[in-house]
Amino acid sequence: MNRRDFLKSAMIGGAALTVPMGLDPILTALVAAEKTDLAVASGTPPDKITRAAIDALGGMKRFVSRGDVVVVKPNIGWDRTPEYAANTNPDVVAAVVRLCLEAGAKTVKVFDHPVSNPRRAYKQSGIADAAAAAGAAVSFIDDRKFKDMQINGHSLKSWPLYTEVFEADKVINVPIAKTHGLSKLTLGMKNWMGVMGGSRGRIHQRVNESIVDLAIFIKPVLTILDAVRILTDNGPQGGNLTDVKQLNMVIAGTDAVAVDAFGATLFGMKPAELGCVRIGHQLKLGSMDLEKMKIKRITV
Amino acid sequence: MLKNIRRLSQAFFLLIFLWLFLLTESRGENELGYPVKVFLEADPLIFITTTLSTRALYTPFLLSLLIIIATAVLGRVFCGWVCPLGTLHNMAGTLKKKSLSKKSYNLYHWKYIILIFLLVSSAFTLQLSGILDPLALLIRSLSLSIYPLFQYATAGVFDAVYAWHLPVITDFSEFIYGMLKKTVLSFHQPYFNQAVFTGLLFLGILALNLLEQRFWCKFLCPLGALLGLFSRYAILNRSVSEGCDGCGVCRRSCQGGAAPDKKDKWLKSECMACMNCDDLCPRNAVRFGFSGKPAGVALDIGKRRVIGSMIAGLIAVPLLRISPLKKAGAAEPRLIRPPGSLDEKAFLQRCIKCGECMKVCITGGLQPTLLEADLEGIWSPVLVPRIGYCEYRCTLCGQVCPTAAIRKLSVEEKASIRIGLAMIDKGRCLPFAHSTPCIVCEEVCPTPKKAIWFEEVRVRNRNDKTVTVKQPHVDLELCVGCGICETKCPVLGLPAITVTSIGESRSKDNQLLLP
Numbered sequence: 001m002n003r004r005d006f007l008k009s010a011m012i013g014g015a016a017l018t019v020p021m022g023l024d025p026i027l028t029a030l031v032a033a034e035k036t037d038l039a040v041a042s043g044t045p046p047d048k049i050t051r052a053a054i055d056a057l058g059g060m061k062r063f064v065s066r067g068d069v070v071v072v073k074p075n076i077g078w079d080r081t082p083e084y085a086a087n088t089n090p091d092v093v094a095a096v097v098r099l100c101l102e103a104g105a106k107t108v109k110v111f112d113h114p115v116s117n118p119r120r121a122y123k124q125s126g127i128a129d130a131a132a133a134a135g136a137a138v139s140f141i142d143d144r145k146f147k148d149m150q151i152n153g154h155s156l157k158s159w160p161l162y163t164e165v166f167e168a169d170k171v172i173n174v175p176i177a178k179t180h181g182l183s184k185l186t187l188g189m190k191n192w193m194g195v196m197g198g199s200r201g202r203i204h205q206r207v208n209e210s211i212v213d214l215a216i217f218i219k220p221v222l223t224i225l226d227a228v229r230i231l232t233d234n235g236p237q238g239g240n241l242t243d244v245k246q247l248n249m250v251i252a253g254t255d256a257v258a259v260d261a262f263g264a265t266l267f268g269m270k271p272a273e274l275g276c277v278r279i280g281h282q283l284k285l286g287s288m289d290l291e292k293m294k295i296k297r298i299t300v
Numbered sequence: 301m302l303k304n305i306r307r308l309s310q311a312f313f314l315l316i317f318l319w320l321f322l323l324t325e326s327r328g329e330n331e332l333g334y335p336v337k338v339f340l341e342a343d344p345l346i347f348i349t350t351t352l353s354t355r356a357l358y359t360p361f362l363l364s365l366l367i368i369i370a371t372a373v374l375g376r377v378f379c380g381w382v383c384p385l386g387t388l389h390n391m392a393g394t395l396k397k398k399s400l401s402k403k404s405y406n407l408y409h410w411k412y413i414i415l416i417f418l419l420v421s422s423a424f425t426l427q428l429s430g431i432l433d434p435l436a437l438l439i440r441s442l443s444l445s446i447y448p449l450f451q452y453a454t455a456g457v458f459d460a461v462y463a464w465h466l467p468v469i470t471d472f473s474e475f476i477y478g479m480l481k482k483t484v485l486s487f488h489q490p491y492f493n494q495a496v497f498t499g500l501l502f503l504g505i506l507a508l509n510l511l512e513q514r515f516w517c518k519f520l521c522p523l524g525a526l527l528g529l530f531s532r533y534a535i536l537n538r539s540v541s542e543g544c545d546g547c548g549v550c551r552r553s554c555q556g557g558a559a560p561d562k563k564d565k566w567l568k569s570e571c572m573a574c575m576n577c578d579d580l581c582p583r584n585a586v587r588f589g590f591s592g593k594p595a596g597v598a599l600d601i602g603k604r605r606v607i608g609s610m611i612a613g614l615i616a617v618p619l620l621r622i623s624p625l626k627k628a629g630a631a632e633p634r635l636i637r638p639p640g641s642l643d644e645k646a647f648l649q650r651c652i653k654c655g656e657c658m659k660v661c662i663t664g665g666l667q668p669t670l671l672e673a674d675l676e677g678i679w680s681p682v683l684v685p686r687i688g689y690c691e692y693r694c695t696l697c698g699q700v701c702p703t704a705a706i707r708k709l710s711v712e713e714k715a716s717i718r719i720g721l722a723m724i725d726k727g728r729c730l731p732f733a734h735s736t737p738c739i740v741c742e743e744v745c746p747t748p749k750k751a752i753w754f755e756e757v758r759v760r761n762r763n764d765k766t767v768t769v770k771q772p773h774v775d776l777e778l779c780v781g782c783g784i785c786e787t788k789c790p791v792l793g794l795p796a797i798t799v800t801s802i803g804e805s806r807s808k809d810n811q812l813l814l815p
Contacts, residue, residue, distance in 0.1 A: 079693055079746075115744055115788070117662045117691045119487060123328025124693070140487075144462060181742045181754060182770065201740040201790040205730065239692075239748035 004065070037293040038253040038262055043300030046228045046250070047095035053224065053252040054099055056296045063221045063254075066104030068169040071111075072096050072136065073220075075176050075191055076127050078237050079116035085229035085244045086237055087121070088176045090130035092226045092250060096174055097134040109164060110136040112194040115237075146197030153213025154283075155206040160197035165218060173220040173256070177227045177263045179235035183207050186236050187263040188223040188256050189215040189276045208275030215256050215276075216285050223259040225251040227266055257286025258293060265290070302575035302588075306380060310387040317384040321442060322484060324700060326662045330711065332699050337656060339384070339435050340702035344368050344530075345415075345523040346436070346652055349422035349429040350703050353649040358704060371527045375534040379517055379524050380555065380572035385434040386517055390555070393509040404557060405512050407519040408570060409601045413609040415525035420613025426620060426676065430652030432522050437502070440655035440679060444668060445499030447659075448490040454480065455489065491687065492658065493667045494679075518557045518570065528569035528599070536573065536588060537595040538566055543585040550577035550586060558596075560586070568596030623674045631810040633800035635672050636683040636720045636781065639690060640698040640707040643806045644673075650705035653679040657697035657706055663688030665783065666697065681706075683719065685783030685799050690719065692746035692782055715747075720781030721803040721812065722751075722774050729796035731769040735761035739770050741785035741797050751778035752785065776803070776813055 039056035041049040054060050064070055074093045080086035093110065100108045110131040114121035118140050122128035132138045146160040165171055175191035182204055183190060190207075192214040193200055203210040227249040231238045238244070247266065253259045257280035261271035271277045271288040281288040323334040340346060347361035367378050379386055418429045430436040458480075461473040481487075492498075508515035517524050540563045551561040558570035560577045577586045624630055638657055641647050658666045658681055665688025668679040681697070683690055692715075698708040709717070722741075726732040731739065742752040754770040761767055774797070781799050789795035803812050 079691060116746075117326070117694070119326050119328035119662065120691060120694060121328075128328075144459060181750075182737065182739050199790060199792065201738075201788055204738045204740055204743075204790070205736050207737070234748065234750050236743060237746055239746060243748075 035294050036296045037255060038251060038258055038295045040249060040251050040295060041298045041300060042249050044248055046089050046091040049250045049300050050092050050095035052298045052300050053250045056298055057252055060099040060103040064100050064103040064105050064170055068105045069107045070100045070105045070170045071109045071165050071168040072172050072174055074112060074127055074174040076112035076121050076125050077115050079120040079124050080238060081124050082126050084238045085231040087125035087127060088174050088226045089228045090126035092228060093127050093174055094130040094134040096172060096224060097131050097136040101135050108136045110138045111141060113141045151213050151217045155209035156213045162195040165195050171218060171220045173223045175225055177225055177266055178231035179233055185264060185267060185274055187260040188225055189260055192218055208279055211276050212279045212283060223253055223256050225259050225263050227251060230266055255286035257281055257288055261288040261290055303579040306575050309381040313382045314384045314387040324656060324659050326696060332696055337700055337702040340654055342367055343435050345429055345433050345526050349418055349427055350650060352422040353425045353427040368530060371530040373534055374536045375531040376527045376572045378527055380574040383434060385438045389509050389514045389516055392506040393513040396510050396513060408599055409605055410519045411521050411525040412601045413605055415522040416606060416609040417613040418522055420610050421616050424617040425649050426617045427649050430654060434521050434523050436652045436654040440653060441498055441502035443655035443659035444492040445495045448492060448495060449499060451486050451489055454485060490664060494670060514555050531569055532598055535590050537591060537593060539587050539591060539595060541585045543583040545583060549580050549582060553577060553580050566596040567599055569599045620676045625674055629809045631801055632672050636799060636801050638666060638681055638697040638706050639714050639717045639719050640709045641806055642705060647705050648677050650703040651680045652703055654702060656700040657681045660696045660700050662691055662694055665689055683783060685786035689783035689787040718780045718803050718805045720799045720801045721776055721779050722785050722797050722799045724772060724774060724797045728791050731771045735759045735767055735769060737769050739772050740788050740790055742772050744784045744788045747778050747780060749778055751775045
């Protein structure tokens, strides 16, 4: 928690203490939202449930301040159209962009480093067009902006990472929930492969430890897991509509481990079965104990 | 005045040509959406040689009838007013020191010899016209060498300024760079094999203008020769009035070397209708018009030369085809052709080595061959997975191929076409030989049912510890040979999984599995 959040919580907490509960419903809602660990919104359309999930956490103003430069990092890894659930849903990305701008962000940058050809991935996923229409500054990866960063993790000592992520005021992770041959699932923490340069295929040799190192090094203020459609087999690239399951859900949280832990349950897995969740929990990046968390479920 | 209209026309067509060249690039959409191959489809030499070599009419080439008719009526106006390579020759020729000597090369017959050779060999199915056709040569040279060179130099300058991190200057430079990236620069730096060779050849051809203006057009261009033949009975004729005093201004300014000062012995087939003699004649004695009176003489190539050229064209066919690669089943393993390619025999009859497919290939995987497809297939496209793979849902190469050597495919059709098969080298693959997890190949395999499956195996590592690794296997029935596994395999340089052409759908012989 940074100073701004602490002061806000303290002020609200203090104000709430002085006002009897029930006399000020806004303060009540805020206090309740402060305590929500995970927001799980269900329904349609995607941009409405995205908003609902973030509102349940206290609204985007809790995360983005006026004048911020925000990086929204979706999954634009593959040359697939939205119904194949290989990339983040473009409507979810657009909703996040709009929410950031409404909260006063100066610029919202959207980019990813695809595995497929970048022009096709950006176009076919629909994300570049949707994000641009929502007002984001969409850009392709510029190879000059990779810089070796001292991650000093358990697996990765240093790695070339995209500097624009670290020059931003706030970073928001917007992954999609899919299966993955090696790591079983790819959710939020694995999404950080999209800001890696170099020969990143090598991290498969220690995949779970490496992506936890990245998740610790990059500190997103928010993780918004797109589960409008999930890819249940032949991930992370898919290509078969029969592998796609329409869930119409969006999960949001500040704890990256918790979001991934909840994501695992969507595939019928226990959180501890996911290597990165288990390691993230052990390293105290976050918690995988879903039973102990306050999970707010909203249906739209 | 006519001269200036002609120059405007040349500039116009050159700009259109370059604009279409720049548009031969993906924007991420499925369809390219621009008629980038229109110059090649309108090329009569390509039309005639392809029709001869394939014994079939490919309808887009009917566009070339426009040029044939224009030439039959007006003479070699294509050469003088339209051809973008001709315009480049004019531009290069401005660097030549203007000499007033009467010396000039008398090599006009060379291009007819080349033309006859190409016509005869293509009549016997050997299609070599793309090597010397001016439009194919220009597009190939620009795609494989000149444009990559331009990109490299420009990006190099801007990247240097970027690296300096100067306060105002770097921002301004990045702004200009951004504008250039949206207009004339390529998305990625193109890299091509033989770029040095192709570039030097092209610059050498342009440098010939220092010996004689439009050296290529006068002495080497087979399309110019073809149009020269067609222009024999053109009704646009040149007449010289009695006012001519033999000053020779017309001879010095003649772009075709058509001996205009010889009045009635004017070489009609060499005239490119550049109008220089008309404009510059100080006595206003020259006139181009439709008077109906046939003028000038035909070029005498020489009977022996014609026969010699025909024989050469005949001999070339078996000479170029006695290579072991033509033996059934002796497929060159690394000759992975683009998806949609016809079987090799038919492919070589059609491919004009224009380089359009290589220019448009979004991963840069299509490279020019040297001798992998024999001399007959020089500079035809081959997929080199180490450099770039075939993106599963992309169909651009078939969209830009002017002769349908690569058929235009829909995304659905393409999914059922195989261009080769991937196989794993267990001595290099990390999970097999080095007890280390990997399976990047399985992750990037684009086939919907995954042509790479894995087996969980318990192996011992050096410390005698048992580790479980997922070992990949290729499903030979599902693999389409796209090569992304080879491109992304972390064992750089000599990957642990490689694609060869065996199993390619287009070939009857080059098969592995029993159907």
